[in-house]
Amino acid sequence: MEFSDSCGLGYHSDIVAHFNFDPQIGFRMVISGKLMDQFLKDFRHTVEQSSTRLLQISADQAAASEPGHWSSKEIVGHLIDSAANNHQRFVRAQFTDDLVLPGYEQDLWVTSQKYNEASWPELVHLWSAYNLHLSHVISVMPEEVLTRVRTEHNLDKIAWKAVPTTSPTTLEYFVRDYAGHMRHHLTQILGENLE
Numbered sequence: 001m002e003f004s005d006s007c008g009l010g011y012h013s014d015i016v017a018h019f020n021f022d023p024q025i026g027f028r029m030v031i032s033g034k035l036m037d038q039f040l041k042d043f044r045h046t047v048e049q050s051s052t053r054l055l056q057i058s059a060d061q062a063a064a065s066e067p068g069h070w071s072s073k074e075i076v077g078h079l080i081d082s083a084a085n086n087h088q089r090f091v092r093a094q095f096t097d098d099l100v101l102p103g104y105e106q107d108l109w110v111t112s113q114k115y116n117e118a119s120w121p122e123l124v125h126l127w128s129a130y131n132l133h134l135s136h137v138i139s140v141m142p143e144e145v146l147t148r149v150r151t152e153h154n155l156d157k158i159a160w161k162a163v164p165t166t167s168p169t170t171l172e173y174f175v176r177d178y179a180g181h182m183r184h185h186l187t188q189i190l191g192e193n194l195e
C-alpha cells in the first residue's frame, strides 16, 4: 500500500526533484540564539495547542480512514515513531562530525504497531510528552553543535525536505526539518489553521 503523505527513507524521491532547500539555514548555517529561541517557543506552542485539539477528536473518528490513507491514530503513531527515531538521531549527532543517521521503515513501523487498536488519548499524550522532551533536548544543544558544518550526511534520504549529498548541511537544518514534517502531518488532521 502506498501512502503519498508518508515521509522519509525511500518514500520521497519526488521531494528531491523540487525540494525547497533554504540556503540561509541549510547552507550558510548562520543562526542566532534568538532565532532558535523563537523556533522552540513556536514548536512548543504547536505541540500544546495541537494536543488540546487532537483530544477533542473522538476515538472512533480518530480510527476512521479513507482507503490508502492513514487514520488520525496512524498519523499520530507515525509522529511518535518520528519523535522516537529523531530523538536518537538528535542525541547521536552531537558526538559526530558527519550527519549520517539511521533510517527506519516508516510504513512497516505503523502497520506493525497496529496504532488503530491503541488508546487515542494515550497516543496523543505520548506524542505530546515526547515532543516537549525533544524541545528540551534541542534547547540545550550547544550552538557550535547546531551550526557545525556537516559535509558528509544522508539527508538526501532521511530528511523530509531532502538535501543533496553535494551540499553541506547542519543539525539545525535537520531539527527544523523535523518540525516541518510534524506540522505537515498535523495539518492533515487539524487543517491548515495550525498554531
Ligand code: NI
Pocket: 005, 006, 007, 008, 078, 181, 185
Ligand atoms: Ni511522514
